[in-house]
Amino acid sequence: MLSKAQFLKHLSLLVLTIQTTTLVMVLRYSRISSGDNSGHYVSSTAILLSEIIKLMVCLLILLYQTNGSLTSLTQLLRKEVMAKPGETAKLLIPALLYTIQNNLLFLALTNLDAATYQVTYQLKILTTALFSVLMLHKRLALNQWLSLVLLMIGVTLVQWPQSETQSQPKDISSDELETAISVVIDEPLGNRLIGLLAVLASCFSSGFSGVYFEKLVKYTSQSLWIRNTQLALFSVITATIAMCVQDFDLIYINGFFQGYTTLTWIVVLLQAFGGLVVALVMKYADNILKGFATSISIVLSTVCSYYLMTDFYPTTSFLSGASIVIAANILYAF
Ligand code: C5P
Numbered sequence: 021m022l023s024k025a026q027f028l029k030h031l032s033l034l035v036l037t038i039q040t041t042t043l044v045m046v047l048r049y050s051r052i053s054s055g056d057n058s059g060h061y062v063s064s065t066a067i068l069l070s071e072i073i074k075l076m077v078c079l080l081i082l083l084y085q086t087n088g089s090l091t092s093l094t095q096l097l098r099k100e101v102m103a104k105p106g107e108t109a110k111l112l113i114p115a116l117l118y119t120i121q122n123n124l125l126f127l128a129l130t131n132l133d134a135a136t137y138q139v140t141y142q143l144k145i146l147t148t149a150l151f152s153v154l155m156l157h158k159r160l161a162l163n164q165w166l167s168l169v170l171l172m173i174g175v176t177l178v179q180w181p182q183s184e185t186q187s188q189p190k191d192i193s194s195d196e197l198e199t200a201i202s203v204v205i206d207e208p209l210g211n212r213l214i215g216l217l218a219v220l221a222s223c224f225s226s227g228f229s230g231v232y233f234e235k236l237v238k239y240t241s242q243s244l245w246i247r248n249t250q251l252a253l254f255s256v257i258t259a260t261i262a263m264c265v266q267d268f269d270l271i272y273i274n275g276f277f278q279g280y281t282t283l284t285w286i287v288v289l290l291q292a293f294g295g296l297v298v299a300l301v302m303k304y305a306d307n308i309l310k311g312f313a314t315s316i317s318i319v320l321s322t323v324c325s326y327y328l329m330t331d332f333y334p335t336t337s338f339l340s341g342a343s344i345v346i347a348a349n350i351l352y353a354f
Contacts, residue, residue, distance in 0.1 A: 025304065032300040033313045039297050040317035043290040045324055046283065061279030062270055064263035066288050067122060071259045073292035075252035081245050100246045101253075107242060108250045114229040115254030119262050121225040124218040131215030135181035140219045142175045145311045147227030152308055155231050156238075160308075167351035168308070170344055175315050177341025178322065230298075230307040237303045244303045248296065312352065315345050 022030070079093070086092035101108050128137050149168050152158040160168075233251070237244050263271070271278075301310045319342045326334060 028300070028304040029309075032297060032304045033309055036294075036297045036301050036310065036313045037317045037320070039290065039294050040314055041321045041324065043287065043294060044317065044321035045328070046286055046290060049283070049329065061277070061284055062263075062267045063126065064259070064267050065271065065276050066284065066291070068256070068259040068263050069288050070292040070295065071252060071255040073289065074295050075249065075256055077292070077296060078245055078249040078252050082249065085245065096246075097249075100242060101250060104242075107240070108253075110236060111247065111250040112254050114233050115251055115258050117225045117229045118255065119258035121222045121229070123262055123266070124222045124225070128215045128218035128222065131211050131218070133181075135179065136212075137215070137219060138179045139176045140216060141223060142172050142179075143220070144223040144226045145172045145175070145315075147223045148230055148307045148311055149227075151227045151231040152234075152306065155235055158306075158308075163354065164352050167348040168311075170348035170351065171312065171315055174341045174344030174348055175318060177337045178315075178319055178345065180335075180337040180341065227307075230302065230310070233299070234302040234307055237299070244299060248299050251299075308352075312349050316349065319345055 082096060083090070083093045086096055125137075125141075132140075145168055149160065149165070153160065233247070236242075237247050240247075242250075298310065301307075301313065305313075322338065322342075
């Protein structure tokens, strides 16, 4: 019989796998079905909207926890957020890093082709493990290190560029979630070195921020939803600044919702939901397991797209990569 903690751990990982698979499918579908000009919405507005939705959901959950009383909610926020500026300020670090990470990934995608970007970004599996060891003093057995290296190789192979005739449209992985919401990948490639450095920095930011948040929700007294509210509060501010710095003119001329379609909204909602599930996974499972759940969903979404959209033909590198991902999962568990 599973304990409540074990149950929540498995449930959060399962929901993350389903959420990531669904989001990848919707993103892919939106790219296949959109015409030349649709979907050209401003990505920074979509990122901001998903942060606002996350903040609202966090507040609603806290309201539910305080039995629907607005007065109790206000008291709780005063006591846990305003009266503890030191604790609240701790969330400024991941909020800033996630915002920088999103922007770095955008920079990476404008300077690198999507395949190189995706493959290089898999390094975050190792940076996450490294930070888990350094910051949480996690001890990994030899088979677990080996499985992490295998996982990285497996996901890399799964996303390895297919031959020209098979590569339409390009694969979009969960790792592009924040940025690929609307990034137009066919921009002229700029400086590859800048792109590579941006992805590498994102790998470190992703690993560090994830483990930092995990440490806060596992080893400090404030609840997950208070921590999420603090993170969302700062994220709304940093996402607004990032939006103004990058796209103020564009938004001023064509409006905040330019290029929005129903699919855009679905992606924004899924993205917000995904962030909340990621937080649950960090609390009840851990960041390393999050990497495994994401890898499985990358394989699943590719297989689904083969059956549902017939836009993908399994290649040898995909099949061997998928087998390695599955083997890595089994190896890590034993
Ligand atoms: O690529 P990576 O796994 O680092 O992405 C994590 C995502 O989860 C980011 O988009 C971040 O904004 C989101 N997140 C969140 N709430 C948390 C932790 C992460 O929305 N508590």
